[in-house]
Amino acid sequence: MKELLLIIVPLVAAALAALWPNNRTRPWFLPVAALMHTLLSFGLLLYPPEAPFHAWFGYDPLARAMLPAVSLLFLGCAAYGVPYLQLRSERSNRVFVPAFLAALGLMSAAHMARHLGLLWIATEAVTLSSVPLLHFNNTPRAFEATWKYLLVGGTGIALSLLGSFCLGYASLHGGGTGDLTFAGLVAQGASLSRPWVLIAWVLLLVGYGTKMGLAPMHTWKPDAYGEASGIVGAMLAGGVTTVAFTAVLRVRAVVEAAGAGVVANRTLLVIGLFSMLVAALFLLSARDFKRMLAYSSVEHMGILSFGAALGGAGLWAAFFHVWNNSMTKGALFLSAGNIRRAAGGRTVDEVSGMSVITPRSAALFVMGLFAVTACPPFGPFFSELLIVKSAFGTGHGWAAAFFLGCLLLAFFGLTRVVFAIVYGRPRQAAREMDPKFRETLAVIVPPVLLLLLSLWLGLFTPEVLRQSWTAAVQQLSPTP
Amino acid sequence: MLLTFALWAYVAGMAGALVLQRAERLANVLGFGLAALGGVCGVVFSVSSLAAGRAVTIAPVTLWSGPIPDVRLVVEADALSCFFVLIVSLVGLAISVFSLGYARTYYGRKNVGVLAAVFNALLLVTTLVFIAGNLWMFLIAWELMALLAYGMVSFEHEDREARQAGVLYFIMSHLDAACILLGFLMLAQAAGDFSFASLRGIGAKLSPQQRDAAFMLFVIGFGIKAGAVPLHIWLPVAHPVAPSNISALMSGVLIKTGIYGLVRVCFEFLGPPPMWWGASLLAAGTVSAVLGVLYALMEHDLKRLLAYHSIENIGIILMGIGAALMFLHTGHAVLASLALIAGLYHTINHAVFKALLFLGAGAVLHATHTRNMEEMGGLAKRMRWTSLFFLVGAVAISALPPLNGFVSEWLTYQSLLQGFGTTTSLVRLMFPLGGAMLALTGALAAACFVKAFGITFLAQPRSDHARNAHEASLPVLIGQGVLTAACVFLGLFPTAFLKLLDPLTQQLTGHQLSQQLTLANGLVLSDATAQGGTVSTLGITLMAVYLLPVPLALWAMFGRKARTRIAPTWDCGQRGLTPQMEYTATGFSKPLRMIFKALFRPRREVQREYDFSPYFATTLRFESHMEEVFQTRFYRPVNLWLLRLSRRLRALQAGSLQAYLIYVFITLVALLLFAS
Amino acid sequence: MSVHDTLLNRLKRGCETMAYPKGPAPALPDRHGGALKVEAAKCDASCSACVTVCPTEAIARPAGKPVALDLGRCIFCAECVTVCPTKAITQSNDHRMAVRQREDLVLGDTGKEQVRLAQALDEKLRRLFGRSLKLRQVSAAGCNACEADTNVLGTIGWDLGRFGIQFVASPRHADGLLITGPVSKNMELALKKTYIALPEPRIVIALGACAIAGGPFIGHPQHHNGASGLVPVDLFIPGCPPHPLTILDGLLRLLDRLGESDARR
Secondary structure, eight states: OHHHHHHHHHHHHHHHHHHOOOTTTGGGHHHHHHHHHHHHHHHHHHSOOSSOSBTTBOOOHHHHHHHHHHHHHHHHHHHHHHHHHHHTTTSOOTTHHHHHHHHHHHHHHHHHBOBHHHHHHHHHHHHHHHHHHHGGGOOHHHHHHHHHHHHHHHHHHHHHHHHHHHHHHHHHHTTOOSOOBHHHHHHHGGGSOHHHHHHHHHHHHHHHHHHHTOTTSOTHHHHHHHHSOHHHHHHIIIIIHHHHHHHHHHHHHHHIIIIIHHHHHHHHHHHHHHHHHHHHHHHHTOOBHHHHHHHHHHHHHHHHHHHHHHOTHHHHHHHHHHHHHHHHHHHHHHHHHHHHHHHSOOBTTTOBOHHHHSHHHHHHHHHHHHHHTTOTTSHHHHHHHHHHHHHHHTTOHHHHHHHHHHHHHHHHHHHHHHHHHHSSSOBOOGGGOOTTOOOOHHHHHHHHHHHHHHHHHHHSOOHHHHHHHHHHHHHHSOOO | OHHHHHHHHHHHHHHHHHHTTTSHHHHHHHHHHHHHHHHHHHHHHHHHHHHHTOSEEEEEEEEEEOSSTTOEEEEEEEHHHHHHHHHHHHHHHHHHHHHHHHGGGGTTTSOHHHHHHHHHHHHHHHHHHHTBOBHHHHHHHHHHHHHHHHHHHTTTTTSHHHHHHHHHHHHHHHHHHHHHHHHHHHHHHHHSSOBHHHHTTGGGGSOHHHHHHHHHHHHHHHHHHHTOTTSOTTHHHHHHHSOHHHHHHIIIIIHHHHHHHHHIIIIIISOSOOHHHHHHHHHHHHHHHHHHHHHHHTOOBHHHHHHHHHHHHHHHHHHHHHHHHHHHHHTOHHHHHHHHHHHHHHHHHHHHHHHHHHHHHHHHHHHHSOOBGGGOOOHHHHSHHHHHHHHHHHHHHTTOTTSHHHHHHHHHHHHHHHHTTTOOSGGGGHHHHHHHHHHHHHHHHHHHHHHHHHHHHSSSOSSHHHHTOOOOOHHHHHHHHHHHHHHHHHHHOHHHHHHHHHHHHHHHTSOOOHHHHEEGGGTEEEOSSSSOOEEOHHHHHHHHHHHTHHHHHHHHHHGGGSOOOOOOOOOTTOSSOOGGGSOOHHHHTHHHHHHTHHHHOOEEEEEEEESSOTTSEEEEEEEEEOOOHHIIIIIHHHHHHHHHHHHHHHGGGSSOHHHHHHHHHHHHHHHHHHHO | OOHHHHHHHHHHHOOOOOOTTSSOOOOOOTTOOOSEEEOGGGOOSSOOHHHHHOTTOOEEOOTTSOOEEETTTOOOOOHHHHHOTTOOEEEOOOOOOOBSSGGGGEEOSTTOSSOOOOOOOOHHHHHHHTTOEEEEEEEOSSOSHHHHHHHHTTSTTTOGGGGTEEEOSOGGGOSEEEEESOOBHHHHHHHHHHHHHSOSSOEEEEEHHHHHHOGGGTTOTTBOSSSTTTSOOSEEEOOSSOOHHHHHHHHHHHHTOSOGGGOOO
16 A cells, blocks of 8 residues: 555645646645655665555565665755755746656656556656656757657657567467566466567667667767756656666566576676766767766666676675665766856866865765765775676676776766866856856755765665665575 | 774874864874874884784784675784885874974965875875775775875865876776776685685686786786886876875875785785796886886976886886796795895885985975976075985985995895896896896986985075075974984894894795894895805994094094185186076986987977077077877877777767667667577 | 007107107297397497387387386287397397296396296295196187197197196196286186185296287287286296297296206306
8 A cells, every 4th residue: 555655645746736836835845745755665665565565566575675766866856956946936847846746656656567568658657757857948959858858768668568569479479368467477487488588578678778778779868868957867867767777677587587588688788788888988078067977877777787687696786786876876966967057068168167166066076976986985886896796706707897997988088077177277158157056055965965875875785775685686586 | 902093093183183174283283193193103013013023913803894795894914014004104104293394384275184184094094905804995995095195186286287197196096996806806706705814825726817817907906006117107297296295105105005915916815926927027127117217317397206216116126026926936935035025125115215205305395386406406505404314315215325225226136136047048137137227227316316416405596486495394304304214224224124024024935034134143134145245234334433533533633734715616717606507407317318319209499589690599498308108109099099989989979860769770680689 | 540550550650759858959940039139238329219119019218228128028029120220139049938027027138138037936836836737727818829839738749748737627626827818807807716716825827928918919908918917927938929848948947847958047
C-alpha cells in the first residue's frame, strides 16, 4: 500500500499544483511533496514489505536499492526549486511544477514496474512529463533541444516497444502463457526462444540506452542538459537515467535467465566502454560547462554499464555508484545553474573568474569536480575503485586499464573547463546576466547538502543501503 | 606513542589554524607551532626506531574500517617507513619554524590560516603515505597529498602562471595515480588482498610479462611524482610558483614519496629483478641527472633553477637505486646494499639541502620581491646569515667535502665503479659511463651554484629592491639554521648515520653494511671492498682545524709588519663600479649554452633602433630562447593530437537530427550482428 | 704549419735574441737622429732662429741667458739642427736619453750639453725590482707610436722578458706605471685611479714627448700636458717616439742591469 503512495502523492500534488492559482506560492508544493516522498521511500527502505504489492507492480529489492536515491535527489532539487522559481517569477510555473512532480511520481512508478509493458509505459510517461521542463527557458535553443529530446527519445521509445514485443514473442514462442512480468519471464528461463531474446535484448538495450544516454545514442544529451535549467538537469542526470538503468537491469536479468548472459554482458561492457571513450574525447575540447556536464553524465552511464556487465561485486559497486552519481550530479548541476545565472554566459570564452563573483558556487563546483573525477574521500572514488577491482577480479584487466584511461582523459577535459571558469579575472557576458541573482543560503544549501551526502556515502555507507544493494544483486542474478 | 602524538599535532594544527583564520597571528603561531611540534616528535620517533634496529616498528594496525567490505585503512611502519618519516619530520620541522616568520609576509594579503592548515595537512598525509600498510590507505593518502599540493601551488591564484602550474600539476598527479593504481591492482589481484603484508614477494606469483608491465606502470607512476626525465615537465613549473615554504616541502619531501614507492615496490613486492629493470632506472637516473643540471644552468629564475636541481638529484638517487637492482640481479647483495645506501643517503641529503636552499630562496624572494636573479646581487652584506646558510647549502649540493652531498655522491661513485666487475655482459659498461656522467653532473652543479650564489648574493645590487633588502626575521633564520646543522652533521658523521640505515638494508637486501663501511672507530668511511677506498670528511675537517694555527702563526711572525691599505676594488679606471659591470646570470652560462647547443637549441633575437647610425642605437632589445625539448617534441604534440581528435569528433555532434537517428540505427545493426 | 713543423723551424733558427746589453747595441739606421747636443757657447748673440722654428716651443732664449733646449718637449723634428747657423745644436746619434729628473732634460747651459743619464733606483727598490719589474701600461690619448715601439720590446729579438720586465693586466699586480700619451681630460681619472691602485712601493715611467710635456698637443685645453703634473714620475724617456733601444736603455739603466761598459757619469 505504501508503495502506491509513492506514486500517488506526487501525482496528487501535481494535480493540486496545476489548480493552484498563485504563481508565487506554487513552488512550495515541490519541497512539501518531495519531503513526503522521501520519508515514504526511506520508510520503505528501512522496513521493506515482505512481498511486492502485485505481480505487475511492487517494491522489490531492485526498486528498494535505487528509488531512495532518486527521492533524495528530488528533495534537494525541490528545496532549490523554491528560490529558483521565485527568481524566475516572470514565467508562469503552472506547467513546470506539476510536470516536475508528475515526473517524480512516474519515476517511482517506473522503478516499481515489474511488467514489461508497464515498464515501457511508465518510462515513456517520464519522458513526456519532462518535456515541458526542458522547454521552461523558452528560448529557440531550448525549443530545439526539446525537439531533439523528443525525437531521439521517441526513436528509443519505438525501439524499446519493438523490443518488448520481441521479448513477448520470445516468451510465447517458448511456450509461455503470455505472462510478461519479469518474474514470469525469468521463470521461463531457458525455454525462451534464443534468437528472439537476442533481438529483444539489442532493441531494448538501444531503446532504454537512449534514455540512459549511452553512446552513440547520447546525442540528445548535450543539447537537453545544456539548455535545461540546473534543477531540471540534475533531475534528468540523476533521476531519469537511474530509471533507464533499472529498466536495462531488469531486461538483462531475463536475458541471463534465458542463457544468453554472456552475450548480454559483453554488449554491456562494450557499450559502456564506448560511452566512456566518446564522453572522454568530447570532454577534451569542451567549451560550454553545462554541455560538459552532459558528457560527464554519458561517462558515468558508461561506468554503470561497465559495472553491471561485470556482475556480482561489479554490479554491487554499480548500485553504489548510482547513489554517488545522483548526489554528485545534483550538486554539480545546481551549482552550475547558479554560475550560469550569475555569469550570463556558458562557455569558457564568456565566463571566467567566478571564484570572485560567486565564491561559494564556484567552490562547490570545484568540489563537485573533485567528487565526479573520483578524488578521495568522495563517494565516487570508492565506487569506481570497487568497479575496477572487480574488473581485475573477473579477468578483465585490459578493460580495467581502458576504463582508467578514459577516466583520465575525461578528467583532463573537466579540469580544464572548470578551472578556466572558476579562476582568472572576472568577466561576465553582460547581456544575459541575471541582475537579481544573489548567492543566498537557499541556493547554496541544497547543493552543499548533496555534496556532503556524496562524501558521507563514501566514508560511512550505511549498513541498510549496503544490504539493499546486496539484495538487489541477489534478485538480478540469483546465483547459487 | 610518539608517532601518534605527532599525527595528532598535525591534526590539531590544521584544525586550529582553520578555526582561527581571522586572527592571523594566532593562526600562524598555532598552526606552524604545532607542525613543528609534530616534526620534533616524528624525528625522535624515527631516529629511535632506526637506532633500535628493529625490522618492524609498528605492526599493521587498522585505523578505520569502512562500511564497505575490505575498505580499510591500515598503517604499518617498518625501517623503510621510519627512514622516510625521519625525512618528512626533520624537513617539516625546519620549514615550520621558517614559516613562523615567513607567513608574516602574507598578513593582510592572503589567508594565513589556510596556508598553515594545508601545511599541517600535507605533513599529515605525507607521513600517512610512508606508514600506509595497505593499498586503500596508500592511495587515499597519495591522492590527498596531490590535491593539497595542488591547492598550495595555486595559492596565489591571481597570478596566471600559478594557475596554469596548478592545473598541470593536478593533471600529472592524476596520471601518476592512475598508473600506480593499475600496477597495485595487478599485484593485489595475484595476492587476493590489498594489504602490503600480503603483497610482499608477490612478484613471484606473476608471469614475467605481468611483472614487467607492473614494473613499467610503477616506474611511470612514481617517476612522474619524483620528477624523473622525461616525466618531469610539471616540476620546474609547479615548484617555483608555490609559496617558498611549500616549495621547500615539495622539493624536499613530496618528490621523495616517488622514491619511497619505487623502493618499496621494487625491493619488496616485485621479487627478484631482471637486469633491465635496474639498467633502465640507472639510465633514466643518468639522463635525469645530466639534463636536470644542464637546464638548471640556463635558468635565471632562482626557484626554477633549484627545481631543475631537484630533477638532477632525483636522477642521482635513481642511479643508486638502479645500480642496487642490477646488483641484486647479479647476486652481489653487499654491493646492492651499498648502492641502496648511497641512494637513500642521497635522498635524505637532498631533502635537507634542497629544503635549505628553497628556504633561503624564500627569504631572498621576500627581501627583493623578485625571483629573477638578474635583479639581485649584493645581498651578502645585507643578509649575512641567509647568505651564509645558502652558501652551506650550495656547497652541500655541489658535493664538496666535507658536507653531506659529498658523502652520498662518494658512496654512489663507489658502488658504480665497483659495478664494472660484477657481470661480463655489455651492460657493465653502463657503470663507468654512469660514473662519468655523475662526474659531469657534479662539475656542472658546482658551476651552477657558483652562478646561483654569486649572482644572487655577491657583487653589487642590481635593483632598488636588492639595494634596500634587509635580513630576514629570526624564525626564518632559525629554520635555515636547523637544516644547515643537519647538512653539517650528515656530512661530518656519516658513520654514525649509517648505523641508522642498518635495519633498512637488512630488510630490503638482507645485509647490514654499517660495520663494513666504518673504519677507525667511526672516523673513516669505507666502501666495503677489499681494495678499500676510503674517505673521511671528519678527518678532512679536523685536519683543517688542526692546521689552522700554521697560517696564524706565520701571520703572527711575518705578516704583522706588512702595511695594509684598504682601497676600492680596481674598476679599470672607471668612475666607479656599477651593477651594469657585473656578470648576468645569462651571460655566465653562455659558454655552456654554446657547448650544449644541440640540446638547448638556443634562439637569439636582437632588435636595434637607431636614428642616424646603427652604431649609436637608441633602443636595443635582446631575446634569447631555448627550446623546451620535452614539451615541444612529446607532450605538446600528444596534447594537440588529442585535442584535434576531439574536435574532429565534434563534427559528429553537428546538430543534425538525421545524423543522430542514423547513429541509433547503426548501433542497432552493429549490436544485432554482434549478438548473433 | 703543424706542431712538428713549428718545432723544427724553431730549432733551425735557434736563438735570435740580440746579445745587448752583454754585447754591442744593434746598429741604428741613418734616420735615427738620437739625442740632441746643445752647445750654447757656439751660439750667436742675437740669433734666435731655433726658437722660432721649434713647433713645440722647446727652445727658449731669454735675454742674457744661454739657449735652453728642453728635450722633454722636443719632438725630434731636427728643424733646429737644420736652421742653426753655428751648429750649436747637433744630433749626436746617441740612443741614450733617459733621465731621473725633469730638469736633467734641459740642455744648453755649460756642463749640460748632453743629458745627464738616469741613475739606478736606490738599493731597496733595486732589490725589489731589479730582477722582476711588472709594469702596467696606461695609454693616455696619444698617437700610439710610443706603445708600438714599446710593444716591439716584447718580440723575440729584443725579449724584454729576460730582464724580468713584463706588462701585466692589472695595476694591482704591477710594480710600476708606464705612461704614454699627453693625458687628456678624459683619461685623467683613469690615470689617477691606476696610480692609486698600484701597491707601494711603485715607480712611474713617462715615455715619449707627450707623456713628459704634452708633445705636439702641448697647450691644448683638453690635455694635461703630460703626466708630470698628475703623478710623481721616476723616469723620463724622451722621444717622439723613442727608439726601442732608447726605451730599453732607460729601463735597464733604472734597474742597473746595463753593465759598467756603457755607464756614463
